[in-house]
Amino acid sequence: MAGLTALVLAGTRPGGDPLADYAGVSHKALIEIGGSTMIERVVAALAAAPAVGRIVIAIDRPELLSNLPGLQPSVCGKPWVTMPTQVGPSATVSAAIAREGTPLLVTTADHALLRSAWIDEFLAACPPDADVVAALAPRQAVEAAAPATRRTWLRFSDNDFSGCNLFLLAQPNATGAIAFWGEMERARKEPLRMMQRLGWLFALRYRLGWLSSAAAADRLGTLSGGVRLVLVSMHDGRAAIDVDKPADLDLVRRMVSAT
Template sequence: MTGLTALVLAGTRAGGDPLANYAGVSHKALIEIGGTTMIERVVAALMAAPAVGRIVIAIDRPELLNDLPGLQPDVCGKPWTTMSTQEGPSATVAAALAQEGTPLFVTTADHALLQAAWIDEFLAACPPEADVAAALAPRQAVEAAAPATRRTWLRFSDDDFSGCNLFLLARPKAAGVIVFWGEMERLRKEPLRMMQRLGWWFALRYRLGWLRSAAAAERLGALSGGARLALVSMRDGRAAIDVDKAADLDLVRRLVAAEGPGLNGPSTSSGR
């Protein structure tokens, strides 16, 4: 696969992001790690991934990117552009899908450890028949990479997994998955209605730890208009470590400092 368009979600929450406020910046994407903003680190990984041909950054204030060294034409070797964010992540992805079509690779600006090798691994492992593929990392791999990290776990009977913020929207049926994702976003504070939508037996099997990950993917695909959904297990547990809270930021800064600037992106300072 070559010439792939990559979407990077880099917007901020309505009313501001607590972590951005903690770090003293307007957007989480502008938080510096190892002297480089997170958005520059993510773009550097996408630049180094052979499959990626161009980059679209979804951000509500595109002018914030203008002076970032890692996004200048003489540094960023692939074309990039911006698009407006929508009301929430699913709505933004839906707008990008309508604009760009499939296939579309999706990640987030807070995936500060992202590596081109992980993108290659993920894309190579995506089943050719899948309409949508999502990357997960097993608990053992995540805890081996960062024993102290606290992640949100998907607890299946075959393993516990944490999401990696890497998605491939491979075919037009992916649109149904994004619509279903938006529905789940709207129901996140109404657990009973969410369980009803998912199906009581499905929800109970998951709650009791009886549900296999493949069965969950099949059910979610069926609820998304018959899309074929694949879950791809990543070898490196760091692929599941994004920056959602202050403890994550401290952890990622320690990991980058320990590995050096070559961990996933440029060493150029943004000067802020």
């Protein structure tokens, strides 16, 4: 899969980001950790991955990136360009697919611990017939890597998992999954509407802990128009640690300073 295009979501929320405000910057992507901004750290990891050929950064103010040392051509080592953000991450990813096509590797600018080895592991585990692949980390691995972290857990019958903000949109019909994602974004404040769309039996099985991760992937793929969605379990629990709140930022800064 050499020459893969990678998309980094680096925009900010329309009303501003509380974590960016906390850190005193305009965009969360510009928060410094270990002497580099988060966007520089993410781009460096992508650039070091052999499969990645070019990088697209989705950001509403591209001029903010122009003077960052880690993004200079002599340092980055892989070509990168910017594209405008849309209203919400799913719309931005949809616009990126329309512009760049597939396969498209997607991650976020707050994935400050991202390593090229994780990208290699993830891509190697992606089945060739998958349309969309999402990375998850099992709870045991996450808590072993960072016992103090507080994550949002997907509680399946086979294990608890946390998302890793790493996706492969492998085939053109991945657009069905992005459209369904956008639908769920719009319904996030209407739980009854969301449950009706997912299916009450599906929601009940999940609530009772009877739903396996594979069954969940199958159901979500069906709701996305017959997309083959595959979940890949990552070995390193740090892959699930993004920077979403002040406690995450403090944790990641400690982890980076300890290495």
